[in-house]
Amino acid sequence: MKRIGVLTSGGDAPGMNAAIRAVVRTGISKGMTVLGVRRGYNGLILDRTETPEIEADIVELSVRSVSDIIQRGGTLLYSARCQEFRYESGLQKAKATCERHGIEGLVVIGGDGSFRGAADLSARGIACVGIPGTIDNDIAMTDYTIGYDTAMNTAMELVDKLRDTAQSHDRCTVVEVMGRNAGYIALNTGVSCGATAILTRETGTSAEDVITRIKNTQTTGKHHFIVVMCEGVGNAAEVAKEIEKHTGVESRASVLGHVQRGGSPTVRDRVAASRLGHRAVELLSNGIGNRVVGFDRNELVDFDIQDALRMTKEFDFSLYNVGMDISF
Ligand code: F6P
Secondary structure: OOEEEEEEOOOOOOOHHHHHHHHHHHHHHOOOEEEEEOOOOHHHHHOOOOOOOOOOOEEEOOOHHHOOOOOOOOOOOOOOOOOHHHOHHHHHHHHHHHHHHOOOEEEEEEOHHHHHHHHHHHHOOOEEEEEEEOOOOOOOOOOOOEOHHHHHHHHHHHHHHHHHHHHHOOOEEEEEEOOOOOOHHHHHHHHHOOOOEEEOOOOOOOHHHHHHHHHHHHOOOOOOEEEEEEOOOOOHHHHHHHHHHHHOOOEEEEEOHHHHHOOOOOHHHHHHHHHHHHHHHHHHHOOOOOEEEEEEOOEEEEEEHHHHHHOOOOOOHHHHHHHHHHOO
């Protein structure tokens, strides 16, 4: 393969730039031309490359064009979720764009939804390799996704700050973190911040459970509390109100939101992104597509995309139990 593309798709995640850099540098070192596709699959569908007044969607990336990005959050290729790519018309447009630009292989950095698109495009003759990039860590085929560590550290730092003020006022702070449908960020943030309770879909923790835990902990002389909940399991403000009503502890809610998606990637994210990007291009250079790369206990692995999408991921209940056993 002599000409490949790279794009970032779905929610951005810290470390995506490090992955782009790895893809570009590995590709060039193997004698390939690497094209950056902007704004996810939209770049392949719109293809405004020939419209001088509009920023091109597809640009050649040189060794130097990815200098000074390994430490930056976000993605220099921009990201998007592309509805049209779910339909045959969108896939055909993307295939035609790839053919026009001579793109034989494509590295797709994103989440499950992006991998579905990569499988569909692979089935239409463009060899795609997926790299898991999402703060949610909700991709079953891999233990680890790019951005997860940075997001957890950001959440942890913010909850630490919230604890300072909760402690000063003898309050309970209910913190909502991201994760879409997955409670991994909530679990690790909760354990690392000594949360009295952690609410996720997987654990099914109810507001009543939280109140019971707080009441039990009050008997040990504790006056301030942190409760971490995953987005989508309820409303933080309502949980805070219930806690205040039933425990007498003044309570506040805080929704961390998109701040968790930004910032300079941690060591773990930069290294993971570099390894994944390098492996993805190795696969393409060997003519292998329709794969997704990831980690199994820190070892690189790759799977057929359809097989990867059928896998399921276990929630770490033992970590949850540790957290609950020691936070009172
Ligand atoms: O998948 C990453 C993520 O940040 C989720 O945690 C969250 O549910 C979602 O994206 C938010 O999406 P948007 O940026 O479209 O609001």
